[in-house]
Amino acid sequence: MYMKLDLQFFNQEKTEKASPKKRDDTKKKGQVAKSNDVNTSMILLLVFLFMFLYSAVVGEYMFTMAEHVFSEYMRWEITAQTLPAIFQELAVETALVIAPIMLIAVAGGVMGNMVQVGVMFAPEAIKPKFSKLNPIKGLKRIFSARALVELAKSFTKIILVTVVSFTIIWMHADDLLKLSRKSVTEGFMEVAYVTGLIGVAVAFLLLLLAIPDYVYQKHDHEKQIKMSKQDVKDEHKKSEGDPKIKSKRRQKQQEMATQRMMQEVPKADVVVTNPTHFAVALKYDEANMDAPVITAKGADHVALRIKQRAKRHEVITxxxxxxxxxxxxxxxxxxxxxxxxxxxxxxxxxxxxxxQKNVT
Structure with a gap:
């Protein structure tokens, strides 16, 4: 009895790598090895690199917009007609400034996903799951080993980002302290430069930290989708017993066998027909055969194909x-x-x- 229980426990232990079918099923559910840090770092890196090239345009646009506000809108009388017009114009102008940055951020997020999981459409992942509202399962997730790892990662990132940001600000402290002596344009460009430098440095830092995180997520995902020996047996039985799979396999085998058979028809000496229901191809090599051999045969549609192929290759019927x-x-x-x-x-x-002699 104890031996039987031990065997059952061993069969339920998840020791086997996930099968291709299990991987496809988990992928359809949106369960893949993915690090959110990769997405975050890619978005930050692309946005701040773009800002380095785009900052002059943004600054000029903002100054022009501010000049327009103080030179035009300040003279307008605030009424029910002018107020919506002011807000509408400001909204459009702000959207023109922000839209390229938002598009770059979206491109960074898409790129981060593409690098990790490729093209994937998993509608099941966005379906509402009421099991996630279970407070007991929520507490288990909070106090799980994964949650502790995520907490340690967050503290590490906060400390490193703080150190990098403070170091860059310290290196440019003299220039920042002289902002009061500079014009508004020069001051804006100085702050934009330091901000962009911090952003790019932090993005590179997070990208470096994302590499071990992705390795860990991949390892953890492989561990989560492992199968027990019983799972492997059940999946094999299910796939073998599926009538659709059996039918497709049988159809494929028949197609391959028919294709191989059709390749032998041109080598035949003669094709004997019924004439419409049956066709049999015969081959006889006196040096290597004791008796004629059937190289192809078929009924109805297959018989028609044999006759057509024989005619095409000038085999006598x-x-x-x-x-x-x-x-x-x-x-x-x-x-x-x-x-x-x-x-x-x-x-x-x-x-x-x-x-054949008469023909030759």
Whole structure:
């Protein structure tokens, strides 16, 4: 009894790598090895690199907009007609400034996902799951090993980002302290430069930290989707027992067998037909065969294909209803003809050889 229980426990232990089907099923549910840090770092890196190139345009645009506000709107009378017009114009101008940055951020997020999981569409991942509202499961997630790892990662990132940011600000402290002596434009460009430098440095830092995080997430994902020996057996039984899979496999095997058989038709000496229901291709090599061999046979549609292929390759076709039916029913492809049909086949081959001599 104890031995039986031990075997059951061993069969339920998840020790086997996930099968291709299990991987496809988990991918359809949106469960893949992915680090959110990769997405975050890619977004920050692309946005701040873009800002380095775009900051002058943003600054100029903002100054122009501020000048327009103070030179035009300040003289307007605030009424029910002018106030919506002011807000509408400011909203459009602000959108023109922010839109390129938002597009770059979206591109960074998409790129981060593409690098990790490729193209993936998982509608099941966005379906509402009421099991996530279970408070007991929520507490288990909070106090799990994964939560502790995430907490340690967050503290590490906060400390490193703080150190990097403070170091860059310290290096530019003299320039920042002199902002009061500079014009508004120069001051804006100085602050934008330091901000961009901090952003790019932090993005590179997070990208470096994302590499081990992705390795950990991949390892953890592989661990989560492992299968027990019983799971492997059940999946194998299910796939083998699925009528659709069996039917597709059988259809594929039949197609391959028919294709191989059709390749032998041009090598045949003669094709015997019923004429419409059966067709049997015969081959005889006196040096290597004791008796003629059936190289192809078929009924109805397959018989029609055999006759068409024989005609295309100029293989002689002879109509003999009893012989065609007898050969089709009493022998398989690759078999020698039955002994009781030796005489009929010999006469048929003699007739074919005479035709070939007359043609030549």
């Amino acid at each position: 002879v109509e003999d209803k009893p012989l065609a039916r007898g050969l089709y029913e009493q022998a398989d492809i690759g078999d020698e003809i039955p002994e009781d049909m030796f005489k009929a086949v010999a006469e048929l081959l003699a007739y074919v050889y005479r035709l």
